[in-house]
Amino acid sequence: MIPVTSKKRTPEWRRVSGVAAAVALLSAGIASSSGFGAADGSVQPQAADSGQAVPVATSDTIGRPPLLQATALEVLRRSGWDADLWAVLAVSLDQGDTLISLQSERSMIPASNVKLLTAIAALHHLGPDFRFRTFVLRRGTVTDGILDGDLILYGTGDPALSWRFADSQRRGEVVDSLAASVARAGIRRITGAVLGDGTYFSGPKAHPSWEASDLNEWYGAPATALSFNENVASLRVAPATANGSPPLVFTIPSDAPVPVLNLASTVEGRPENSLSMVRSDPDQPVRIEGGIQRGGRDRWRLFTVGEPDRFAASMFAKSLEETGIEVRGGVGRVTRASDSPVTSAAMFMEADSGGVRLRVIAEHRSPPLLELLNVMNRVSHNLYAELTLKTLGRVVSGEGSFTAGAQVLEQFMVNFAGVDPEQVSIADGSGLSRDNRVSPLAFVRTLAYAADAEWWDPLWSTLPEAGVSGLRRMGNSAAADNLRAKTGTMTGVSALSGVVMTVEGERIAFSIVQNGVTSRTHSKRIEDALSVRIASFRRVGQGGTVTLIPSGG
Numbered sequence: 177m178i179p180v181t182s183k184k185r186t187p188e189w190r191r192v193s194g195v196a197a198a199v200a201l202l203s204a205g206i207a208s209s210s211g212f213g214a215a216d217g218s219v220q221p222q223a224a225d226s227g228q229a230v231p232v233a234t235s236d237t238i239g240r241p242p243l244l245q246a247t248a249l250e251v252l253r254r255s256g257w258d259a260d261l262w263a264v265l266a267v268s269l270d271q272g273d274t275l276i277s278l279q280s281e282r283s284m285i286p287a288s289n290v291k292l293l294t295a296i297a298a299l300h301h302l303g304p305d306f307r308f309r310t311f312v313l314r315r316g317t318v319t320d321g322i323l324d325g326d327l328i329l330y331g332t333g334d335p336a337l338s339w340r341f342a343d344s345q346r347r348g349e350v351v352d353s354l355a356a357s358v359a360r361a362g363i364r365r366i367t368g369a370v371l372g373d374g375t376y377f378s379g380p381k382a383h384p385s386w387e388a389s390d391l392n393e394w395y396g397a398p399a400t401a402l403s404f405n406e407n408v409a410s411l412r413v414a415p416a417t418a419n420g421s422p423p424l425v426f427t428i429p430s431d432a433p434v435p436v437l438n439l440a441s442t443v444e445g446r447p448e449n450s451l452s453m454v455r456s457d458p459d460q461p462v463r464i465e466g467g468i469q470r471g472g473r474d475r476w477r478l479f480t481v482g483e484p485d486r487f488a489a490s491m492f493a494k495s496l497e498e499t500g501i502e503v504r505g506g507v508g509r510v511t512r513a514s515d516s517p518v519t520s521a522a523m524f525m526e527a528d529s530g531g532v533r534l535r536v537i538a539e540h541r542s543p544p545l546l547e548l549l550n551v552m553n554r555v556s557h558n559l560y561a562e563l564t565l566k567t568l569g570r571v572v573s574g575e576g577s578f579t580a581g582a583q584v585l586e587q588f589m590v591n592f593a594g595v596d597p598e599q600v601s602i603a604d605g606s607g608l609s610r611d612n613r614v615s616p617l618a619f620v621r622t623l624a625y626a627a628d629a630e631w632w633d634p635l636w637s638t639l640p641e642a643g644v645s646g647l648r649r650m651g652n653s654a655a656a657d658n659l660r661a662k663t664g665t666m667t668g669v670s671a672l673s674g675v676v677m678t679v680e681g682e683r684i685a686f687s688i689v690q691n692g693v694t695s696r697t698h699s700k701r702i703e704d705a706l707s708v709r710i711a712s713f714r715r716v717g718q719g720g721t722v723t724l725i726p727s728g729g
Contacts, residue, residue: 179650181592193716201218201405202675209476211612212420212694222365229465230362233600234653235375236506238624240331240489241445242266242276242277243273243274243275243713244266244275244276244277244685244709244710244713245275245276245277245278246587247276247709248264248276248278248706248709249278249489249592251702251705251706251709252278252702253700254700255701257548257702259278260279260656260689261289261691261693262278262279262688262689262690262702263278263280263282263284263616263687263689264276264277264278264616264686264688264689264706264713265277265278265280265282265616265617265619265620265686266684266685266706266710266717267620267624267684267686268462268683268684269623269627269675269682269683269684269685270626270682270683270684271682275684275710275713276686276706276710278360279616280615280617280620280687281596281599281615281616281617282615282616283598283599283600283601283613283614283615283618284613284614284615284669284671284689284690284691285612285613285666285668285669285689285691286577286607286612286614286619286664286669286671286673286689287452287607287664287665287666287670287671288556288558288606288607288608288662288663288664288665288666288671288690289478289607289614289619289662289663289664289671289672289673289687290555290561290604290606290607290612290614290664291552291556291561291600291605291606291607291662292553292604292619292622292623292639292662292673292674293585293589293614293619293622294552294564294565294568294585294605295549295552295553295564295635295638296588296605296622296623296625296626297412297568297584297585297588297589298545298549298564298567298568298625299545299549299629299634299635300496300592300626300629300631301568301571301572301588302544302545302567302568302571303545303631304544304545304546304631304634305545305546306545307541307542307543307544307545308333308334308335308336308541308542308567309330309332309334309539309540309541309542310330310331310332310334310337310350310354310539310540310542311328311329311330311332311401311518311536311538312327312328312329312330312354312357312358312492312536312537312538312539312541312543313327313328313330313356313517313518313534313535313536313537314326314327314328314361314363314534314535314537314706315327315328315368315517315533315534316367316368316533317533318361318362318363321362321363321364321365321430322363322364322365322367322406323363323365323366323367323368324367324368324646325366325367325368325625326366326368326369326370326371326505326550327358327363327368327369327370327371327486327496327553328370328371328373328510328517328518329351329370329371329373329402329489329492329606330373330376330402330516330518331366331372331373331374331376331400331401331402331485331488331568331713332376332401332567332570332685333376333377333563333564333566333570333576334402334403334540334542334563335406335542335548335551335559335560335563335564336542336543336548336692337350337351337404337405337488337540338404338405338406339405340406340551341542341543341547342436348429348494348495350540351404351488351491351492351494351495352495352498352499352539353540354492354495354540355492355495355496355498355499355501355540356499357537358496358499358501358537358538359414359499359500359501361537361538362637363501363537364500364501364502364567365501365502365504365677366496366501366502366503366504366505367504367505367607368504368505369503369505369506369507369508370489370490370492370493370503370505370506370507370508371489371507371508371509371510372402372484372485372486372487372488372489372490372495372507372508372509372510372716373402373485373491373509373510373516373518374400374401374402374403374484374485374509374510374513375401375510375512375513375515375516375518375519376401376402376519376570376576377399377400377401377566377570377576377577378513378575378576379576379578379579380577380578381398381459381484382396382398382399383549383562383578383603383604383608383609385603385604385609385610385611386604386608386609387610388456388457388683390608391457391458392455392479392480392481393478393479393480394408394608395558395608396407396480396608397480397481397484397558397559398458398480398481398482398559399559399562399563399565399566399578400485400569401485401576402484402488402489402600403488403559403563404484404487404488404491405429405432405453405487406421406557406559407480407481407484407487407559408478408479408481409427409428409429409434409478409479409481409487410427410428410476410477410478410479410482411426411430411434411436411453411462411464411476411477411478412425412426412427412428412474412475412476412578412658413426413440413451413453413464413468413474413475413476413477414468414474415427415468415469415470415471415472415474416442416470416636417442417470418442419442419443419444419470420441420442420443420468421441421442422438422440422441422442423438423441423451423464423606424438424444425438428633429491431490431491431494432481432487432490432491433481433482433483433486433487433490434462434479434481434482435460435461436461436462436464437461437462437463437464438464438537439463439464439465440464440465440466440467440468441466441467441468442467442468442470443469443533444470444472444520445469446469447466447467447468447469448467448468449465449466450466450488451464451465451467451468452464452465452466453475453477453479455479456564458480458481459482459483460482461495462477462479478571481490482507483509485509485510486507486508486509488506488672490507491507493507495686513602513640516572517534520644521534526554526711545564546634546637546638548560548564549564549635550637550638552564552638553638553639553640553646553662554638554639554640554645554646555645556662556663558606558607558608560604561604561606561607562578562604562605562606563581564605565578565585565604565605565606566578566580566582566605567581568581569581569582569583569584570625572584572614578603578604578638579690580692581605582602582603582604582605585602585605586600586601586602589618589621589622592625593618593621593622593624593625594621594625595617595618595621595622596615596617596618599614599615599617599618600613600614600615600618601613601614602614603727607664607666608666610666611642614689616673616686616688616689617687619673619685620673620685620686620687621680623673623674623675623685623687624685625706626682627675627685636660636675639660639661639662639674640659640660640661640662640663641657641658641659641660642655642657642659642661642676642707643656643657644656644657645656646663647661647663649658649700649704650704650707650708653704653708653711654678654708654711654712655676655680655704655708655710655711657709658675658676658677659675659677659707659708659711659713660674660675660676661676661686662674663676664689665696667693668691669689669691669693670689670690670693670696670699670703671687671688671690671703672686672687672690672703672707673686673687673688673689674686675709676707676710676718677711678710678711678712679712679713679714680714680715682713684710684711684713686706686707686710688702688703688706688707690702690703
């Protein structure tokens, strides 16, 4: 997919500008981060220890204030909000000059804008065609169709073992396919257990800084190397036929390991205390309390699953049994890497594990990374982001943890995008943590690096587009069908970072972040107003005079 092609114009996104600042954008090895958004709004020359070209200022931009600075300040003034709450930067990727710079080096809580950085680092290190692999291994010998040992389902971080990428609406399509492969291998009975092994990753499955109230919600699902159904399950509570009886409780998928303490009752008429489903911790049972009206409607609630590896193994075991393979040892999980016969192996191949033969008998490969990033950025799916971050840690540094992944991401931004290390501090890959800190300058530098990469067009295709799906804002404006950006929203935080074309087809990388939000709607309106004004920007003549297309924003 080519980067955004406006219905109003079809610019050349890969054109080479005559301005020196557009020769290479940002490249690896930039020594400092003061180039974009300098105090006077100019772009200062930088030295690159890689010897590659870097953006420099042209003679007609040095000493000039950012071209839309007054416009941006007027937008904020009219909003009635203190400009000190905002950090904004907008830079031309083609001309190299700065349009807006407001506290651009100030590190802010960026919320889900972190996903943009995670995606860029993943494409850099892994590539758009990277695929996650999930393995089925047997531990033991097979004689006359009987496996004398365990069957292991081993994950390496695939977030897509779910309905989202299934050809049908059947949630267990992938595990059904793996079960069919086991049957084709001639196994009819397993004397041991079906084990879920997620030890490819290490450390906590939820980041310690995530708020406790988020851990029960789909966006706070645990990030484990072996996942199923995006590590969530639904509870359906239905009234019983008799008054006073406990209601019926179902899980979707069926048999999902979500423990329940059912203290509710079915009542005639409207219940005095409404039905509630609450859980203080994902590892604790869900307490169902209150009343549900006999003959009334069912109640639904989505919960995260506390043990995703057991969840995946139980669904796999169910598929095996439906395929006709008997499982005698039940379902279990491998919780420590030292106990895993796979994680400690140098590679996946026939091997000995404590004198017991270990062999891969089935494998599933995920869709390409680019398709997964499309879900991560458009749905703003935290699980996809965290599994991608942990995979970066595992692949690049050998440790699949939040800490290792965050270090890889920070090092990429500093060493390749030229970000000042004082302007980026990463805690997780999704932005759910309030410990993340990133400056608009760091976002713009990373975007500028990505804009010169061979995978820029694929990355661009994953970002929400103004006026349409994923970013249903700024319709009927210069930004509509044009601007692509990652949104970010959490209590007290609003952000928007991406790239937009001006009416003349000039690419502008921008980052708008506000901390101290008191009105989410108001914040989004200001983001939109600034974005539309950037999209409306037009250069006239050679003297740097600018004009704005009337935007109504």
